[in-house]
Amino acid sequence: MKIPGAGLAKGLTVTMRTMTKRSVTQQYPEVKPELPPRSRGVIALLEENCTVCMLCARECPDWCIYIDSHKETIPAPPGGRERQRNVLDRFDIDFSLCMYCGICIEVCPFDALFWSPEFEYSELDIRDLTHGKDRLGEWMATVPAPPAHDGHGVRPKEVDAALKALDKPARERPARKPAPGPESEDAG
Amino acid sequence: MTDVLEVALRVALVLGVFLVLPLLVGQTEHKAMAHMQSRLGPMYAGGFHGWAQLVADGVKFAQKEDIVPTAADRVVFKLAPAVALIPYLIALVAIPLGPGVVAQDLDVGVFFVLAVMAVGVLGPLMGGWASANKFSLLGALRTAAQLMAYELPFILAAASVAMAAGTLSLVGIVEAWEPWWLIWQLPAAVVFFVAGLAELQRPPFDMPVADSEIIFGAFTEYTGLRFALFLLAEYAGIVVLCALTTVLFLGGWHGPYDDVLGWLWTLLKTMVLAFVVIWLRVSYPRLREDQLQRLAWQGLVPIALLQLALTGVVVVART
Numbered sequence: 001m002k003i004p005g006a007g008l009a010k011g012l013t014v015t016m017r018t019m020t021k022r023s024v025t026q027q028y029p030e031v032k033p034e035l036p037p038r039s040r041g042v043i044a045l046l047e048e049n050c051t052v053c054m055l056c057a058r059e060c061p062d063w064c065i066y067i068d069s070h071k072e073t074i075p076a077p078p079g080g081r082e083r084q085r086n087v088l089d090r091f092d093i094d095f096s097l098c099m100y101c102g103i104c105i106e107v108c109p110f111d112a113l114f115w116s117p118e119f120e121y122s123e124l125d126i127r128d129l130t131h132g133k134d135r136l137g138e139w140m141a142t143v144p145a146p147p148a149h150d151g152h153g154v155r156p157k158e159v160d161a162a163l164k165a166l167d168k169p170a171r172e173r174p175a176r177k178p179a180p181g182p183e184s185e186d187a188g
Numbered sequence: 189m190t191d192v193l194e195v196a197l198r199v200a201l202v203l204g205v206f207l208v209l210p211l212l213v214g215q216t217e218h219k220a221m222a223h224m225q226s227r228l229g230p231m232y233a234g235g236f237h238g239w240a241q242l243v244a245d246g247v248k249f250a251q252k253e254d255i256v257p258t259a260a261d262r263v264v265f266k267l268a269p270a271v272a273l274i275p276y277l278i279a280l281v282a283i284p285l286g287p288g289v290v291a292q293d294l295d296v297g298v299f300f301v302l303a304v305m306a307v308g309v310l311g312p313l314m315g316g317w318a319s320a321n322k323f324s325l326l327g328a329l330r331t332a333a334q335l336m337a338y339e340l341p342f343i344l345a346a347a348s349v350a351m352a353a354g355t356l357s358l359v360g361i362v363e364a365w366e367p368w369w370l371i372w373q374l375p376a377a378v379v380f381f382v383a384g385l386a387e388l389q390r391p392p393f394d395m396p397v398a399d400s401e402i403i404f405g406a407f408t409e410y411t412g413l414r415f416a417l418f419l420l421a422e423y424a425g426i427v428v429l430c431a432l433t434t435v436l437f438l439g440g441w442h443g444p445y446d447d448v449l450g451w452l453w454t455l456l457k458t459m460v461l462a463f464v465v466i467w468l469r470v471s472y473p474r475l476r477e478d479q480l481q482r483l484a485w486q487g488l489v490p491i492a493l494l495q496l497a498l499t500g501v502v503v504v505a506r507t
Contacts, residue, residue, distance in 0.1 A: 011471040015224040025228040 037144055039117035040100045043093055044139035049112035052086035056104035056113060064097035065104060066090060091133035096126050114143040198291045206277050210423035211242050217466045224470040252412035259320035260409065268318060269417035272311020275304045276424035283431045284359045286441045286450030297358035298350050301432060302343055309335045309387055311421060312396065316406030327405020330396040330477065331389065337484035338386040344492035345380035348499045349373055349436045362440035372502065376495040377437035379488045384429040386480070388422060390465060392472040395480055430461035
């Protein structure tokens with residue numbers, strides 16, 4: 001049998017029970033949120049690793065990465081020849097356009113781009129949301145260490161190959177010159 | 189000279205209660221409602237858990253421009269907030285706080301308080317009519333319909349307890365009160381409280397101000413201090429209703445050590461009831477207009493009449 005007013009009582013108990021629990025509100029400016037380790041806050045640039053291959057700028061779905069560069073000739077070392085390398089002049093990411101898809105970071109072949117969990121970079125002027133390479137470089141300090149390798153995951157192929165090589169009897173290994181130790185260096 | 193002083197003191201006390209308790213209820217509503225919805229509510233004003241939020245609100249309201257619509261009936265429009273607020277101040281005069289602690293012990297206390305409270309409902313009616321706004325008018329008409337429907341069970345329930353006590357004086361009723369009345373007069377107490385909530389247009393009976401469909405009912409065109417006065421009237425109304433329910437049905441100052449702590453018992457019961465008002469607001473959705481009317485005419489009025497009959501039978505049987 002249904003007791004009349006049971007529904008009303010149920011409503012009251014729900015609100016009362018909620019009142020006795022801790023509220024879920026976070027006092028944001030005073031208490032910083034605990035973000036998960038791989039949060040997508042802002043993109044950091046490690047300038048030394050960038051080769052101006054332009055992959056990131058080309059893959060960017062909303063074209064918010066702007067790259068300028070010039071070629072520089074490195075004078076020939078003795079007995080060698082001159083080499084050319086790309087020098088980065090400008091690397092801007094317009095965070096007012098960026099949709100935080102992370103494709104630029106995925107495609108970068110030289111590990112020059114990283115996710116940083118920092119998110120407090122709002123601006124009063126939309127033009128200030130375009131971060132230059134210096135500002136992008138400053139974010140590098142906030143990039144967390146890469147997560148540890150999953151112990152239960154598949155081992156990298158390189159490790160497998162090395163272990164396999166170790167298992168072979170020594171004589172079957174291709175003859176190799178022993179690596180020069182510290183003593184041999186002194187002797188030389 | 190001492191008479192004048194005494195009157196001044198009594199008036200000052202009533203005014204003090206009138207100004208402090210509604211703010212206290214308002215702040216409780218802010219915080220209790222927030223926690224019932226798993227929020228924190230105001231946290232900054234005043235430093236400690238936003239205790240000064242309503243003071244800050246008052247300052248904000250005072251700064252706002254006082255606008256009267258061009259087509260409005262200016263005099264009535266400006267008068268309406270006062271008509272809504274002052275009756276509750278006057279009603280407090282007759283409500284006893286403790287044994288001997290009452291601003292004015294009236295022989296017809298129940299009648300006086302109910303009559304004055306009914307005047308308070310005229311405020312939204314006047315404001316709605318004078319605003320020259322369709323939403324305001326709709327709100328006012330809903331207020332009128334609600335007033336018509338709920339005034340009857342409200343008064344019948346109060347009449348039941350007056351009959352039981354054999355007096356219309358609020359002090360007399362508290363003195364005659366005995367704990368077993370809690371059971372005997374329970375239906376009347378529930379009817380009185382619910383009908384009172386409906387007269388105050390508190391959720392879930394807030395159809396006249398239903399902000400999601402008619403903006404803010406009769407208060408749509410009000411700004412600044414006049415709007416604040418309407419809000420204050422709502423909270424003053426909660427205080428008066430809860431105090432009245434306490435005095436009529438919960439035994440007023442009766443409790444342990446009531447010769448010394450009587451006033452505390454009255455205040456405590458009033459605040460607990462005020463919390464229930466807030467609790468109901470958070471828990472239930474708004475009643476539709478037809479549900480409102482059905483609850484009044486098919487629910488509360490018959491219960492109140494049955495209670496009246498029961499009270500009459502018991503009173504006659506005991507004498």
